[in-house]
Amino acid sequence: MKEPGDNGMGLPIMLQALDGHVPKRTPIWMMRQAGRYLPEYRAVREKAGDFLSLCYTPDHAVEVTLQPIRRFGFDAAILFSDILVVPHALGCSLTFEAGEGPRLVPVTNAAELAALREELDPGKIDRVFEAVARIRAELPRETALLGFCGAPWTVATYMVAGRGTPDQAPARLVSFIDPAFFAALIDRLVETSARYLIGQFRAGADAVQIFDSWAGVLDPEAFRRWTIDPIRRIVAAVRAEVPGARIIAFPKGATLSGLTELVQATGVNGVGLDWTADRRATRYALGGKCALQGNLDPLALIAGGKALDGAIDALMEDFHGAAHIFNLGHGIRPETPIAHVERMIARVRGS
Numbered sequence: 001m002k003e004p005g006d007n008g009m010g011l012p013i014m015l016q017a018l019d020g021h022v023p024k025r026t027p028i029w030m031m032r033q034a035g036r037y038l039p040e041y042r043a044v045r046e047k048a049g050d051f052l053s054l055c056y057t058p059d060h061a062v063e064v065t066l067q068p069i070r071r072f073g074f075d076a077a078i079l080f081s082d083i084l085v086v087p088h089a090l091g092c093s094l095t096f097e098a099g100e101g102p103r104l105v106p107v108t109n110a111a112e113l114a115a116l117r118e119e120l121d122p123g124k125i126d127r128v129f130e131a132v133a134r135i136r137a138e139l140p141r142e143t144a145l146l147g148f149c150g151a152p153w154t155v156a157t158y159m160v161a162g163r164g165t166p167d168q169a170p171a172r173l174v175s176f177i178d179p180a181f182f183a184a185l186i187d188r189l190v191e192t193s194a195r196y197l198i199g200q201f202r203a204g205a206d207a208v209q210i211f212d213s214w215a216g217v218l219d220p221e222a223f224r225r226w227t228i229d230p231i232r233r234i235v236a237a238v239r240a241e242v243p244g245a246r247i248i249a250f251p252k253g254a255t256l257s258g259l260t261e262l263v264q265a266t267g268v269n270g271v272g273l274d275w276t277a278d279r280r281a282t283r284y285a286l287g288g289k290c291a292l293q294g295n296l297d298p299l300a301l302i303a304g305g306k307a308l309d310g311a312i313d314a315l316m317e318d319f320h321g322a323a324h325i326f327n328l329g330h331g332i333r334p335e336t337p338i339a340h341v342e343r344m345i346a347r348v349r350g351s
């Protein structure tokens with residue numbers, strides 16, 4: 001592990017940590033940091049109408065991305081968009097019903113896959129790239145800008161089922177029944193997600209995160225095939241065009257052995273840890289190999305008070321001296337009090 005100050009100085013501390021350094025203070029951002037817990041987000045959301053218009057209107061996407069930076073001064077901004085923009089830009093019909101989550105027309109066989117586009121619709125994703133460029137231009141230099149995409153496995157679970165499901169049974173089932181179709185769907189997502197991330201880097205993203213929110217339902221062999229291998233191919237394709245591209249993987253629910261294998265196979269710069277991770281064992285296995293990001297339970301943040309303080313202190317102690325990026329173990333929930341977010345940031349920053 002490199003010492004603070006031996007190089008990387010002048011870079012945003014978020015990027016120092018991703019380069020394996022231990023910055024002079026711990027960088028902090030939150031998954032879903034722009035969202036319904038903020039009144040200023042709800043106001044823009046109301047103006048935009050539906051959620052997808054918010055994602056595709058650069059004025060709105062720029063504004064809601066910057067809101068949590070203005071309010072809290074996080075060390076990283078994350079592009080406001082959604083992982084389901086990729087299937088949408090491949091031609092899948094997609095809607096977000098209020099309070100119900102996403103609904104897609106399911107893609108369950110080779111003929112339905114063949115009806116989709118080979119490449120992402122520029123009419124959609126160019127608007128995302130425009131938002132990235134404008135966000136980068138407006139952000140303070142010390143704030144890193146993160147782009148993102150969903151991992152192929154997680155995106156495929158929504159495409160096959162047409163909605164979120166508790167255990168991703170539709171995608172798991174089709175991967176057994178029709179592995180050739182499922183592999184072709186994953187291939188399409190690997191290629192288009194890599195292009196999507198390359199476009200975000202070219203527009204000004206400093207690093208990207210690959211969200212594999214449903215990695216935890218896969219057995220070890222399926223985890224290699226549907227989580228590790230597609231992420232490995234995306235990382236390689238992105239770095240072939242953006243040398244040194246900084247990439248974080250968040251395989252939610254992965255075991256420590258799965259996580260270790262993923263870091264080894266993909267060469268990602270950082271891993272996101274959910275709240276169930278055994279921090280000391282993870283640090284022992286992976287500290288010095290990549291940055292460790294996470295893993296405060298979002299429910300501790302809702303609870304606040306001593307429970308929150310204790311959870312933060314334990315986390316900071318376990319990762320003291322490691323290349324650590326403070327974050328939650330999953331997205332912030334809409335009912336979270338803003339005062340608790342302020343309390344968390346102050347405690348992490350030691351003020």
Ligand SMILES: Cc1c2[nH]c(c1CCC(=O)O)Cc1[nH]c(c(CCC(=O)O)c1C)Cc1[nH]c(c(CCC(=O)O)c1C)Cc1[nH]c(c(C)c1CCC(=O)O)C2
Nearest residue numbers: 031032033034035078079080081082083101102211213331
């Ligand atoms: C699985 C997944 C999705 N989207 C995402 C994931 C992976 C991370 C995770 O597991 O949470 C990722 C995502 N979604 C959103 C972002 C924006 C950036 C950020 O602040 O982190 C990011 C990075 C905005 C959003 N994406 C969504 C909202 C809420 C939409 C609203 O304003 O009504 C936001 C702010 C909608 C969404 N989008 C998705 C679902 C299941 C839902 C409905 C559930 C919900 O409402 O929280 C798919």
